[in-house]
Amino acid sequence: MRKTLGRVLAIARKEVRQLLRDRLTFGMVFGIPVMQLLLFGYAINQDVRHLRAAVTDQAGTQSARILAADAEASQVVDIVARVDTGAELESLLRRGRVAVGILIPPDFEERAARGDRPAAQLLVDGSDPILVQAARGLLDLPLRDPQRAAPRAESPRAFEFRPFYNPERRSAVQIVPGLIGVILTMTMTLFTAVAIVRERERGNLELLITTPVRTPELMVGKILPYMAIGLIQVTLILIVGSFLFRVPIRGAIVDIYAAGLVFVIATLGLGLFISTLAQTQFQAFQLTFFSFLPQILLSGFMFPFDGMPRPAQLFAEIFPLTHFVRIIRGILLRGATLTDVFPQIWPLFAFFTASMALSVARFRKRLD
Amino acid sequence: MTEELAIEAHDLTRRFGAQVAVDGVDLAIPRARIHGFLGPNGSGKTTTIRMLCGLLTPSSGDARVLGLRVPAEAEKLRLLIGYMTQRFSLYDDLSIRENLDFVAEVHSLARAERRARIDELLAEYGLEPRAAQRAGTLSGGQRQRLALAASLVHRPQLLFLDEPTSAVDPQSRREFWESLFRLVDGGTTILVSTHYMDEAERCHGLSILHEGVLVAHGTPRELMAGIAATVVEIEAEDVRGARAAVGPLPEVLSVAQLGTRLHALLDRDTAEPDARLRRALAEAGVAARVELARASLEDVFVAATQRTPA
Numbered sequence: 001m002r003k004t005l006g007r008v009l010a011i012a013r014k015e016v017r018q019l020l021r022d023r024l025t026f027g028m029v030f031g032i033p034v035m036q037l038l039l040f041g042y043a044i045n046q047d048v049r050h051l052r053a054a055v056t057d058q059a060g061t062q063s064a065r066i067l068a069a070d071a072e073a074s075q076v077v078d079i080v081a082r083v084d085t086g087a088e089l090e091s092l093l094r095r096g097r098v099a100v101g102i103l104i105p106p107d108f109e110e111r112a113a114r115g116d117r118p119a120a121q122l123l124v125d126g127s128d129p130i131l132v133q134a135a136r137g138l139l140d141l142p143l144r145d146p147q148r149a150a151p152r153a154e155s156p157r158a159f160e161f162r163p164f165y166n167p168e169r170r171s172a173v174q175i176v177p178g179l180i181g182v183i184l185t186m187t188m189t190l191f192t193a194v195a196i197v198r199e200r201e202r203g204n205l206e207l208l209i210t211t212p213v214r215t216p217e218l219m220v221g222k223i224l225p226y227m228a229i230g231l232i233q234v235t236l237i238l239i240v241g242s243f244l245f246r247v248p249i250r251g252a253i254v255d256i257y258a259a260g261l262v263f264v265i266a267t268l269g270l271g272l273f274i275s276t277l278a279q280t281q282f283q284a285f286q287l288t289f290f291s292f293l294p295q296i297l298l299s300g301f302m303f304p305f306d307g308m309p310r311p312a313q314l315f316a317e318i319f320p321l322t323h324f325v326r327i328i329r330g331i332l333l334r335g336a337t338l339t340d341v342f343p344q345i346w347p348l349f350a351f352f353t354a355s356m357a358l359s360v361a362r363f364r365k366r367l368d
Numbered sequence: 369m370t371e372e373l374a375i376e377a378h379d380l381t382r383r384f385g386a387q388v389a390v391d392g393v394d395l396a397i398p399r400a401r402i403h404g405f406l407g408p409n410g411s412g413k414t415t416t417i418r419m420l421c422g423l424l425t426p427s428s429g430d431a432r433v434l435g436l437r438v439p440a441e442a443e444k445l446r447l448l449i450g451y452m453t454q455r456f457s458l459y460d461d462l463s464i465r466e467n468l469d470f471v472a473e474v475h476s477l478a479r480a481e482r483r484a485r486i487d488e489l490l491a492e493y494g495l496e497p498r499a500a501q502r503a504g505t506l507s508g509g510q511r512q513r514l515a516l517a518a519s520l521v522h523r524p525q526l527l528f529l530d531e532p533t534s535a536v537d538p539q540s541r542r543e544f545w546e547s548l549f550r551l552v553d554g555g556t557t558i559l560v561s562t563h564y565m566d567e568a569e570r571c572h573g574l575s576i577l578h579e580g581v582l583v584a585h586g587t588p589r590e591l592m593a594g595i596a597a598t599v600v601e602i603e604a605e606d607v608r609g610a611r612a613a614v615g616p617l618p619e620v621l622s623v624a625q626l627g628t629r630l631h632a633l634l635d636r637d638t639a640e641p642d643a644r645l646r647r648a649l650a651e652a653g654v655a656a657r658v659e660l661a662r663a664s665l666e667d668v669f670v671a672a673t674q675r676t677p678a
Contacts, residue, residue: 003476006473006476007473007474007476009473010470010473010474011474013470013473014459014462014466014470017461017462017466018459018461018462021461022461202459202460203453203455203456203457204457204458204459205457206423206451206453206455206457207451207453207457207458207471207518209423210421210423210446210449210451211446211471211474211475212443212446212447212474212475212476213474365423365442365443366422366423366424366425366439367418367423367424
């Protein structure tokens, strides 16, 4: 037992030494979280203006023209095209030529006069939450009477909001917590994925397998330093997230770290398993990205989980990221406790156990 | 009997797909000796060593190393053997001392013992002044001494060296072999693979491998005495002409040029080999001096590998 601990620590110590000397990897430990967070965070938080917009004015009245002019005057949109039909407008949106479509129907004046519902429609490309967020600024635009040039008293809102492709309107705050999971998945999986392959490629494996180090000792020793690095990254993201992007931390810090640690070991397990599959570091990189893409797409980080077809949901339940996105949103935003999110914790443990077992089974202290 | 033998192998065979890398090799290597594996690249030296270390499973046959069955008892064997790989397998980005520290730690040496042992090895292999230098920046000879030191950290009884001197200058090679003999004096058994004749000649016992088959074995002296060929030296002005005259003869196994001389190996059953060559040279009109010569280890090697049907 004492010998086992000694050997595990020997591997871990060696790993840390190599890590400190590999400037690129070391830079990635700190660089990736900060860079990603700034990129994603600022893109989300930026006050987006001057969205490309198209107008379909089927009413052709003065107040309809005023409405379009007011929309442009708000600086939220730049009107870059005018088309005749709603179908053309939707086509422009679908093809990504414009992000916003302003549809003023033929019965615009009657609707405005009745005042029971918005007289015009605002069509928004919902595939990008940032755009949705920005375009919502137009909703406050009042409907003006052309004669009096002042807002009509108790007038309804001018626009009915119709986000396309993404009915769920998510806020920036919902993205940053999930980002903790995305960043950890990316860095942790990548670091461990190359861990064993690198030894194989550099010829060190031939030395390792002739030593008394046992396979589980090697695996644990390999991931130990990265567990610490994972927690450092969690800290980094939390600090940047809360100070720069005002992401609330409503749950307990201890819970965040505990959940973070469980998630980190699960992703390390995945990386380690990839490492036993790949023959070269390049293959390890490829496999990491192959595993990364479905996690990003299906975890609920990017697209709402509820909107996905049932088979995709079942598939996504395997990924650690899916569970962690729920956990961390729960803890950070809703102030949930570990007990509250326990149904999401145990799948992470299961994933870790399974991936470790598979890695140990796949790794042979032989060359054949 | 097992007590005296460090390595015993019977009909050891390893196939990779359809290719037979090692074919029915028998070995009996006594303790406290240097035993050499001589053979060209691809002759099965590394594969045999890996099987004996328990790193590869034999396709058939069995082996006992230090009385332990391989690969079944390979984990136990790992504590008793050292293995210096053909390719440098220590960490380029760790210093000499850190590399040795790591190896000592995975071998569970206690802290105090570890320090003492590493200092001892650094001194023995002249690595002290560079202890803090990264392994990646060392010269070929220094790397080789580091690799040897690392394979000795846990005082193994048996040392496997796979072409240890391939990237090393002659001076370092000589020193390296002297350190090997010191180890043998201390009771260590060494199995070394090489394709250098001068190194092979230093071994107590030799096994010549060719295309996975053990084609000859014995002490270098025995091998040279028992060579299955006659060695004839030819000295001629027109070396190329002489070569053209004797090369195609059916009795001639091989001809090698050494400066202005030719070194010819003839089938042992050839009657009066020198007269036979003189006749052939005279017929071709090449003036030459022909005399019988003593076989070198290289001749043994050539004769042994030429005789095997391809």
